[in-house]
Amino acid sequence: GAGVSQSPSNKVTEKGKDVELRCDPISGHTALYWYRQSLGQGLEFLIYFQGNSAPDKSGLPSDRFSAERTGGSVSTLTIQRTQQEDSAVYLCASSSRFETQYFGPGTRLLVL
Amino acid sequence: AQTVTQSQPEMSVQEAETVTLSCTYDTSESNYYLFWYKQPPSRQMILVIRQEAYKQQNATENRFSVNFQKAAKSFSLKISDSQLGDTAMYFCAFYTGANSKLTFGKGITLSVRP
Numbered sequence: 001g002a003g004v005s006q007s008p009s010n011k012v013t014e015k016g017k018d019v020e021l022r023c024d025p026i027s028g029h030t031a032l033y034w035y036r037q038s039l040g041q042g043l044e045f046l047i048y049f050q051g052n053s054a055p056d057k058s059g060l061p062s063d064r065f066s067a068e069r070t071g072g073s074v075s076t077l078t079i080q081r082t083q084q085e086d087s088a089v090y091l092c093a094s095s096s097r098f099e100t101q102y103f104g105p106g107t108r109l110l111v112l
Numbered sequence: 113a114q115t116v117t118q119s120q121p122e123m124s125v126q127e128a129e130t131v132t133l134s135c136t137y138d139t140s141e142s143n144y145y146l147f148w149y150k151q152p153p154s155r156q157m158i159l160v161i162r163q164e165a166y167k168q169q170n171a172t173e174n175r176f177s178v179n180f181q182k183a184a185k186s187f188s189l190k191i192s193d194s195q196l197g198d199t200a201m202y203f204c205a206f207y208t209g210a211n212s213k214l215t216f217g218k219g220i221t222l223s224v225r226p
Contacts, residue, residue, distance in 0.1 A: 045215075048213055050212070056213070101214060103157035
């Protein structure tokens with residue numbers, strides 16, 4: 001079956017603009033995660049959705065970051081007023097069993 | 113809080129040889145899971161192998177096997193008969209149901225030489 005998909009693959013934006021990153025999880029997976037991968041910080045957890053429960057937002061670095069998951073499937077990560085330090089690869093993962101996560105190809109974000 | 117340490121930033125191995133990648137972790141949890149993920153230049157994070165902490169038997173997936181030493185909190189990955197396609201960054205990761213997220217090590221860059 002299809003894996004996790006993410007779009008766009010690459011995004012270049014200007015400082016101060018808003019961006020939206022999309023994630024389509026594997027069909028039937030109830031859990032969805034966003035991680036950020038940057039050179040200086042490695043892989044960091046951002047946010048976690050499980051079914052209809054309130055998301056775990058404990059990893060979001062600032063209030064400029066938000067995410068939603070519609071209908072228990074597709075998720076959008078929004079970064080408002082982007083800064084240069086937001087440049088990174090944003091990875092989405094989904095799982096049916098909580099502990100095994102399958103990743104998408106990521107979105108590389110470059111803020112100029 | 114959980115921590116995962118991969119102290120070797122990079123390694124190199126000759127094709128067809130065996131290589132071992134090291135990982136140590138720290139946790140106060142008794143029930144958890146450990147993973148090795150591979151990230152080739154395409155940046156797709158690929159699951160290599162998984163180990164449940166309650167299982168004493170080391171996990172094996174074809175050419176990949178782990179040496180899980182729970183008391184020492186060590187979780188190394190052995191790659192046998194290395195292939196050029198094994199060239200990638202490898203991440204060790206830890207999961208516990210207490211916080212439902214993966215905690216990753218810094219990763220190690222593995223190069224397989226022809």
